[in-house]
Amino acid sequence: MSTSWKTRLIHADVRVPEGYRSLAAPTFRGSTTLFSSASSVSDAWNQYETGYTYGLYGTPTTLELAERIRELEQGYRTVITPGGQSAISLINLAFLGAGDHVLLPASIYGPHRKLADNLLRRFGLDHSYYEPTVGEGIQAVMKPNTRLVWCESPGSITMEVQDLPAITRVAHANGTLVAVDNTWSGGVYFDALAHGADITMQALTKYVGGHSDLLLGSVTVKNEADWQKVGATHQELGFAASPDDCTLALRGMKTLAVRLAAIEASALSIARWLADRPEIERVLHPALNSCPGHEIWRRDFTGSSGVFAIVFRSGTTKEQVVAFVDALQIFKIGYSWGGVTSLAVAYDLTEWTGRPNYQHRIVRLNIGLEDTDDLIADLERGLRKMFGYA
Numbered sequence: 130m131s132t133s134w135k136t137r138l139i140h141a142d143v144r145v146p147e148g149y150r151s152l153a154a155p156t157f158r159g160s161t162t163l164f165s166s167a168s169s170v171s172d173a174w175n176q177y178e179t180g181y182t183y184g185l186y187g188t189p190t191t192l193e194l195a196e197r198i199r200e201l202e203q204g205y206r207t208v209i210t211p212g213g214q215s216a217i218s219l220i221n222l223a224f225l226g227a228g229d230h231v232l233l234p235a236s237i238y239g240p241h242r243k244l245a246d247n248l249l250r251r252f253g254l255d256h257s258y259y260e261p262t263v264g265e266g267i268q269a270v271m272k273p274n275t276r277l278v279w280c281e282s283p284g285s286i287t288m289e290v291q292d293l294p295a296i297t298r299v300a301h302a303n304g305t306l307v308a309v310d311n312t313w314s315g316g317v318y319f320d321a322l323a324h325g326a327d328i329t330m331q332a333l334t335k336y337v338g339g340h341s342d343l344l345l346g347s348v349t350v351k352n353e354a355d356w357q358k359v360g361a362t363h364q365e366l367g368f369a370a371s372p373d374d375c376t377l378a379l380r381g382m383k384t385l386a387v388r389l390a391a392i393e394a395s396a397l398s399i400a401r402w403l404a405d406r407p408e409i410e411r412v413l414h415p416a417l418n419s420c421p422g423h424e425i426w427r428r429d430f431t432g433s434s435g436v437f438a439i440v441f442r443s444g445t446t447k448e449q450v451v452a453f454v455d456a457l458q459i460f461k462i463g464y465s466w467g468g469v470t471s472l473a474v475a476y477d478l479t480e481w482t483g484r485p486n487y488q489h490r491i492v493r494l495n496i497g498l499e500d501t502d503d504l505i506a507d508l509e510r511g512l513r514k515m516f517g518y519a
């Protein structure tokens with residue numbers, strides 16, 4: 130068929146050589162995917178069964194990342210979401226309905242708490258918070274309509290390591306599912322599914338991405354029935370992830386082991402140095418016995434990553450804590466950890482209910498890949514400044 134150059138701009142008749150074998154995963158972008166005939170058109174979300182139907186449900190790049198995460202976590206299927214928070218929303222919306230009750234640890238990631246307090250409540254979902262170190266005592270806070278128990282181990286900011294096997298034993302005896310936010314372990318230092326979880330999620334934004342330049346999340350399930358719920362809800366919510374970000378995450382995965390090993394060693398040296406400082410009351414690092422749940426970390430985890438918190442001694446003022454963070458020069462101030470840059474953020478837990486009484490005296494650190502001695506010197510600078518001896 131002879132066509133105008135205008136048509137050929139869109140429907141070209143060219144060939145390039147096949148068989149290019151790159152070590153890098155190609156980036157497949159796309160909304161429309163083509164069907165071979167009118168009768169084969171379908172809007173099915175399960176690309177593993179139907180083949181590709183629409184970019185929203187995954188391109189080969191998105192699905193490759195999903196499969197890589199699934200393989201690492203030893204799950205049945207994984208879906209990729211536009212960020213960690215959307216992975217959290219997806220799980221809540223896939224497994225809960227009006228009239229159901231969900232249990233959240235009091236140490237849950239802040240925006241997850243907001244989701245439960247606001248949007249989920251507006252749609253008729255009841256929730257309550259439990260002490261993260263509760264273990265089998267979770268039975269006392271279960272309700273007849275508790276459909277889901279969330280764990281986040283260690284918890285955000287206050288770092289409690291949770292007894293997942295104990296919690297899942299009780300939850301399963303009540304016919305209740307358990308979901309775990311497994312972001313801190315990078316999905317590799319804690320095998321949450323093997324320890325009883327039914328569903329795991331990670332903010333791939335953190336260690337898998339590893340360079341503070343992307344936002345992605347993952348949800349992994351253990352069986353076909355849960356996969357059907359997650360996949361259908363993912364379609365209905367339209368939680369498409371960027372294939373470009375997936376390519377970056379696939380690249381990040383290749384160096385995850387070496388980054389985590391270096392970060393772990395540096396974070397441990399820094400945490401131990403801080404534990405010896407008289408200005409500091411407590412170091413909340415899961416690998417130190419000053420952290421609630423340390424013995425569970427020893428039992429269940431195979432390593433530690435680079436996020437932990439320090440609590441200044443009683444009597445330290447909020448102004449001093451702020452002066453400490455402001456005096457740091459290598460540590461930057463910012464959210465979203467897991468990258469190569471060390472970060473420090475001061476929190477004020479005075480208004481939080483049911484939390485340990487650390488008030489304004491707590492600072493969360495994210496250890497990156499800078500030289501450990503330089504980071505220690507930076508922290509020492511902060512301590513001198515805050516207590517006015519420099």
Ligand SMILES: Cc1ncc(COP(=O)(O)O)c(C=O)c1O
Pocket residue numbers: 212213214215238281285310312313331332333334344345346465466
């Ligand atoms: C434990 C935890 N879960 C989930 C998230 C949310 O991830 P994202 O920022 O990709 O939405 C974060 C982000 O800080 C987090 O710390």
